[in-house]
Amino acid sequence: MTRRRKAYELSRSQVTTPKPVVSLFWRLVSEHRPRLGSVLDLGAGDGRFAQGGYFDRYTGVELDASRAATARPPSNGRILNECAFRHRGGPYDACVGNPPYARQHDIESAWKDRTVARLRRELGVSLDKHCNLYLYFLCLGLVKTHEDGLVALIIPYEWVSRPSAHAVREHIRQSRWNVDVYRFQMPIFADVLTTASISIVDKAKRDAEWRYYDVLPSYEVVARKGMTESRLGVLPYASRGRIWALRGLSSGSQSVFTLTESERVRAGLARRDVEPCVTTLRNVPNSLRILSRVAFEKHFVRAGRRCWLIKSHAKKRSRRLDTYLAAVPAKERRTYTCRHQEPWFNYVPHPIPQVLFGSGFATAGPKVLLNSVGACAVGSVWGIHSKGRLPLRRLQAELLQIDFESRVVAHAKTLRKVEVRQLNGVLNAFYQREIRNGRRRPR
Numbered sequence: 001m002t003r004r005r006k007a008y009e010l011s012r013s014q015v016t017t018p019k020p021v022v023s024l025f026w027r028l029v030s031e032h033r034p035r036l037g038s039v040l041d042l043g044a045g046d047g048r049f050a051q052g053g054y055f056d057r058y059t060g061v062e063l064d065a066s067r068a069a070t071a072r073p074p075s076n077g078r079i080l081n082e083c084a085f086r087h088r089g090g091p092y093d094a095c096v097g098n099p100p101y102a103r104q105h106d107i108e109s110a111w112k113d114r115t116v117a118r119l120r121r122e123l124g125v126s127l128d129k130h131c132n133l134y135l136y137f138l139c140l141g142l143v144k145t146h147e148d149g150l151v152a153l154i155i156p157y158e159w160v161s162r163p164s165a166h167a168v169r170e171h172i173r174q175s176r177w178n179v180d181v182y183r184f185q186m187p188i189f190a191d192v193l194t195t196a197s198i199s200i201v202d203k204a205k206r207d208a209e210w211r212y213y214d215v216l217p218s219y220e221v222v223a224r225k226g227m228t229e230s231r232l233g234v235l236p237y238a239s240r241g242r243i244w245a246l247r248g249l250s251s252g253s254q255s256v257f258t259l260t261e262s263e264r265v266r267a268g269l270a271r272r273d274v275e276p277c278v279t280t281l282r283n284v285p286n287s288l289r290i291l292s293r294v295a296f297e298k299h300f301v302r303a304g305r306r307c308w309l310i311k312s313h314a315k316k317r318s319r320r321l322d323t324y325l326a327a328v329p330a331k332e333r334r335t336y337t338c339r340h341q342e343p344w345f346n347y348v349p350h351p352i353p354q355v356l357f358g359s360g361f362a363t364a365g366p367k368v369l370l371n372s373v374g375a376c377a378v379g380s381v382w383g384i385h386s387k388g389r390l391p392l393r394r395l396q397a398e399l400l401q402i403d404f405e406s407r408v409v410a411h412a413k414t415l416r417k418v419e420v421r422q423l424n425g426v427l428n429a430f431y432q433r434e435i436r437n438g439r440r441r442p443r
Helices: 019-032 065-070 109-122 133-144 163-175 261-266 293-301 319-326 392-401 420-436
Strands: 036-042 055-062 077-081 092-097 145-156 178-184 196-202 210-215 221-223 243-246 274-278 308-310 355-358 368-370 381-386 410-412 415-417
Touching (some): 019 092, 019 145, 019 178, 092 133, 368 392
Parallel strands (some): 036 055, 036 092, 055 077, 092 145, 178 210
Antiparallel strands (some): 243 381
């Protein structure tokens, strides 16, 4: 690992686990193993997982030297200041803890390549390189525990359904290990949106059972019927078909590339320097069905929303737009997207979608608008496309009647999110019904 901070973005990826959560963690672990021999804590922090458990020997591994120096291990334990993936100890009876969370964009590519190759050799899992950091730690826990060991980690609940964790889940299923997943119904970390879980993989139990529970705000544990509230399970993932969804444009920092009407005017940009865009449908009324020019003006332009996407990708830009781009502070150009564009503002535009789909929602389900104004879908707004005209009204009615709320995994707190490939599955099914019903095919 040539750049530790890039592989482990410590200041943003590590959080301190609240003591009530640690207490609950050890109570749940004790239901699997009343007493453990050796325990490895992956990402030990201040060593708080060394308290409350029943074990003979504790080893904590912490990459952050400042946290390792202030940790107070028990008399039967130690905390090592090193990378968990370079730790040579093991095998252990259990791997526990709250490993660091970091997006795949923040993981150094060379480190990622080496670690994926190692996990393929030692575990037989071809980990998706688009996965987030915590999945590497989950795999490391499976490597570091003996054949009847236990892996118990506090990780995002999304791992039970996300495609990036598919290879890990399949390995666990093929090994027939039992899995218990305890989903927190409340946020347990300040400023962290992702829904957390205590996930326990018991390698000694080979019934291939996956059991799901909710942790209430009172810390009471209650059983769930499955990973979602629907008996139909999670919406399946699918590749693009004749009708497909496209993730919202990621041009770079939205504060730079998308402007409100007042920001556009202050920047001295004409409307020909920008194009209509939609970054969120959150504040659009549920009753709205068509994003017409009038509706766009009312709900976005006059409402002060980010509704203008600058045409910085254009080969011929106005002097006004070049002046605006030159004045953007250097710190605003350091996003992952900007660093991978040349020049930094030269994003690849998306086609204009026929339908706008709000991928994130709370309780009322996603909002679906026919895109009469020709706005570009940006960020969390997905676009729906086809090679020809769509039966737009029928498609919109279909999307609005689906119970997305019970068929997607909670993303954060009350927020749910439909993934692009899940939406593709819905669109593929719609297309097949259109054919069976003898209706005209979209071309």
